[in-house]
Amino acid sequence: MTETASPGIRLAIVDDHRMLLAALTEWMKGAADDITLVAAVASWTDLLAHPEFPVDAVLLDLDLKDDLPVSVKLRALDTAGVATVVMSTYSDPAVVREALAAGAKGYLVKSEGAETIVLAVRAAVCGERFVSPKLAAQLDAVAGMPELSLRERQVMALYSSGESAKRIAAALRITEHTAKSDLKRIRSKYREAGIDISAKVAMRTQAIADGLIIDVDRPSSPASSPEELRG
The missing domain is CATH 1.10.10 (Arc Repressor Mutant, subunit A)
Known part of the structure; x- marks a missing residue:
């Protein structure tokens, strides 16, 4: 996939907060002509078991309440050829950097609107990184700080x-x-x-x-x- 507006980007959302999952589902329905929401599930196992998997892109909640580290999920999705955009309420720059280092193509705070999500998904599918604008300045500000695991x-x-x-x-x-x-x-x-x-x-x-x-x-x-x- 090399075009930002390539038709048929098949998107899945994974979030265990049911109300947010429902809201994201509504936001993404018809948000862009080139993105089709094919799955909205509440767990990692539900994603893997979904008949549409592997999809082209996944919006993945960083904070799924399971025992599997997010780094493992990101590597698995990358191996499957899935572009992943992580979503979280957390804005700690170290958390953002670690998610990107583990294979996430994007990182969004959950307060972002559908327009920003669309941009992030398109960028991810093209292999480009996308970070919420409100986080980008924070990442630059802590560039000289020690990186902790x-x-x-x-x-x-x-x-x-x-x-x-x-x-x-x-x-x-x-x-x-x-x-x-x-x-x-x-x-x-x-x-x-x-x-x-x-x-x-x-x-x-x-x-x-x-x-x-x-x-x-x-x-x-x-x-x-x-x-x-x-x-």
């Missing part, structure tokens, strides 16, 4: 919220030694970027600045919930 962001958020290495290990299903090693590596990455977070209060301040937690008492950002980030 998904688990490192989880560890930093939990530790900055007052959890011990032992409790972090239990929450993330890793060993306490691994949790401590992650903390050491996190501090090293920030030190290389010229930021000292050796003190716990400094790490907490940085976690707030990076959007990993929204206050010092209650971790409610995407990276502070292992269950949400796991899928």
Whole structure:
């Protein structure tokens, strides 16, 4: 597919929020002459089992509540020749970068309208990256910041919220030694970027600045919930 308006782009939507799935379905019906919505399902397994799969493009909810990492889903879709645009309420630049690195062709916040979704789908099918305009500036702003892995962001958020290495290990299903090693590596990455977070209060301040937690008492950002980030 090499034309942005190639007729017959077969689109699927995967989102486990039923009301949003219904709204997206209505938005995309007739939103563009070159895009046909052929599937709207609430789970990863429903997508794979759908008679229209593989489709040309998928709008994939980043936060499907299952035990399969989104990176695995993205690689599977890429192998099947499906162009994927990730949708999420999360705007953490690190999350966006990781999704794109794992194979997503686009990343949209869920507040985008049908017109922007159409642009993202067309770009994805053409092999071009598309990021919500409201996120693009954030990505540029943090270009010089250290890149943390998904688990490192989880560890930093939990530790900055007052959890011990032992409790972090239990929450993330890793060993306490691994949790401590992650903390050491996190501090090293920030030190290389010229930021000292050796003190716990400094790490907490940085976690707030990076959007990993929204206050010092209650971790409610995407990276502070292992269950949400796991899928």
